[in-house]
Amino acid sequence: MNRRMVLRVLAxxxxxxxxxxGAQQGDRVPVVGLLITHPPVxxxxxxxxxxxxxxxxxxxxxxxxxxxxxALGQLGRVPMLIEELVGLPVDVLVVVNxxxxxAARQLTRTIPIVMIGFIDDPVELGVIESYGRPGGNxxxxxxxxxxxxxxxxxxxxxxxxxxxxxxVLWDAFxxxxxxxxxxxxxxxxxxxxxxxxxDANDLDEAIKTAKARKxxxxxxxxxxxFWVNRSRIAAIAIETRLPTISDMQVLTHSGCLLSYGTDGxxxxxxxxxxxxxxxxxxxxxxxxxxxxxxxTLVLNLKTARALGITIPQSILVRADEVIR
Numbered sequence: 001m002n003r004r005m006v007l008r009v010l011a012x013x014x015x016x017x018x019x020x021x022g023a024q025q026g027d028r029v030p031v032v033g034l035l036i037t038h039p040p041v042x043x044x045x046x047x048x049x050x051x052x053x054x055x056x057x058x059x060x061x062x063x064x065x066x067x068x069x070x071a072l073g074q075l076g077r078v079p080m081l082i083e084e085l086v087g088l089p090v091d092v093l094v095v096v097n098x099x100x101x102x103a104a105r106q107l108t109r110t111i112p113i114v115m116i117g118f119i120d121d122p123v124e125l126g127v128i129e130s131y132g133r134p135g136g137n138x139x140x141x142x143x144x145x146x147x148x149x150x151x152x153x154x155x156x157x158x159x160x161x162x163x164x165x166x167x168v169l170w171d172a173f174x175x176x177x178x179x180x181x182x183x184x185x186x187x188x189x190x191x192x193x194x195x196x197x198x199d200a201n202d203l204d205e206a207i208k209t210a211k212a213r214k215x216x217x218x219x220x221x222x223x224x225x226f227w228v229n230r231s232r233i234a235a236i237a238i239e240t241r242l243p244t245i246s247d248m249q250v251l252t253h254s255g256c257l258l259s260y261g262t263d264g265x266x267x268x269x270x271x272x273x274x275x276x277x278x279x280x281x282x283x284x285x286x287x288x289x290x291x292x293x294x295x296t297l298v299l300n301l302k303t304a305r306a307l308g309i310t311i312p313q314s315i316l317v318r319a320d321e322v323i324r
Contacts, residue, residue, distance in 0.1 A: 029064050030279050033090035035081055035100045036070045038224035044250065045227070048265050049094070049116075052272030064279070073199065073225070079103045086111060092278050094140075094271060097173065097224065101127065105138070112284040115140035116271035117262065120176060122289060131289045139278075139287040141270045143262050148247065148295070149177040149221060150184025152260050155297065156217055156245045157188050159258060159315045167193045167210030167218045167242075169203075174221030181221070200229050204236055211240040220246040230254040238306055252298040253323065257307070262292045296320045 032053075039045050046068055050060055060066045067090060069081040082103045085093060094114045095101045104113050105127070115122070121144050128134035157163050168181060178194065185192045193213050195206045203225075210218050218237065220226050226233060227248060234255025237244045244251070247261035270290060277287060299319040304311050316322065 029062075030091040031065045031067055031088060032275055032279075033085035033088065033093045034066060034068045035078070035085060035093070035095050035104070036068070036224075037075060037078060037097060037100055038073045038228045039070060040072065041068045041070055043228075045096075045264075045268075048268040049272065051265065052269040053275065055269055056272055056276040058272070058276070073228070075099050079107065082107050092275050094275065098125075101138070109137055111137065112278045113138045113140070114271055114274045114278070115142060117141060117143060117264075117267040117292065120144060120146065128289055131291070133286060134289050135285050137284045139284045139289055140274050141267065141290045141292050143267075143292040146177045146180045148261060149181040149219075150187075152219060152245050152247065152258075153181060153184045153188060153190065155258060155260055155315070156219060156243070157190060159245075159299075159311055160217060160243060160309070161312070163190060163216045165191045165193060165213075165215050167195055167206075167213065167215035168221065169195055169197055169206055169210075169218060169223075169226070170221040171197045171223045171225060173223045173225075177221045181219075197223065197225060200225050203229055203233060207233070207236045207240055207242060211242055215242065217243040217245070220244065220251070222247050226251060230256070234303070238303065241307055243304075243307060243309060249296060249298050249321075252300050255300060255303055257300055257303045257309075259296075259298045261295060263294055263296050266294055267292060299323065 034049060036045060058064045067085060067088060069085055071077040071081060078099055086108050090111060092112050092114060093104055094116060095104050096116055101115055115138065122128045122142055123130060128138055170178060193215055195209060197206055207218060226246060227250065230251045231254045237256060244256040245258040246256060247259060249259050249264055252259040278284060297319050298321045299315060300323040302323060
């Protein structure tokens with residue numbers, strides 16, 4: 001951290017402390033900052049967080065205030081948005097991926113930070129000291145996507161027994177998953193066609209390229225780009241008659257074929273649990289980090305029929321949710 005950044009962090013920290021002292025002297029509802037990097041502020045992901053907070057008797061605008069900021073995919077804006085939230089100040093800061101978390105770590109060492117979902121192993125990345133005692137000002141929940149990439153490929157092969165070639169859509173958010181995926185593909189005797197996505201403008205061409213290269217299906221590694229463009233992806237996949245699998249249920253609800261991963265609503269409910277604890281005085285440094293372990297397999301049978309695919313009974317039995 002350079003001298004300019006150190007001074008900036010110090011100034012923000014002093015402003016935060018002063019504001020908190022002032023708040024204690026008068027009536028003030030706690031303020032929770034939510035930084036999302038890609039979806040708009042009216043996206044379902046924000047609704048999920050508000051619903052999670054309601055589970056702990058928090059109603060936005062009544063006994064807490066939610067301040068949402070989004071970079072709308074312009075990642076260079078993330079530090080500025082974090083700085084804006086820190087300067088309000090917020091009592092707790094909620095972030096959704098590594099880009100947002102890294103920016104938050106740079107700009108505040110005093111405001112508690114809650115990470116929600118889609119963060120790779122925070123101990124391995126040096127974000128926290130240990131799961132039981134994270135240290136610093138960061139706590140929350142995470143899941144390890146890389147370990148599930150191979151399982152998704154296996155599920156895809158079970159759903160499509162004759163599958164031999166799979167196109168993999170990935171970007172900077174999911175590059176670490178490729179190693180696990182290559183190992184699984186070798187064991188399953190499946191050829192991978194890795195197609196990198198720079199931004200949403202690449203999606204149409206990427207899926208059409210997968211079709212042209214004779215891929216039998218498309219596997220999407222985690223990316224907020226896929227979350228935001230879920231309906232568009234589903235439409236292109238059906239148009240090109242390509243089965244798809246991802247880690248996010250919301251893609252399957254939008255028309256993709258399969259998903260296997262943690263429950264999105266549950267992720268946000270657990271995040272709200274951490275916000276509640278911190279607002280009630282818990283120390284982030286002493287609040288254990290939780291690895292999400294509830295995994296859900298979702299099948300869109302309407303999409304299967306549209307693609308002319310007969311889903312094996314083994315998948316129908318295993319599915320936690322079947323969209324008919």
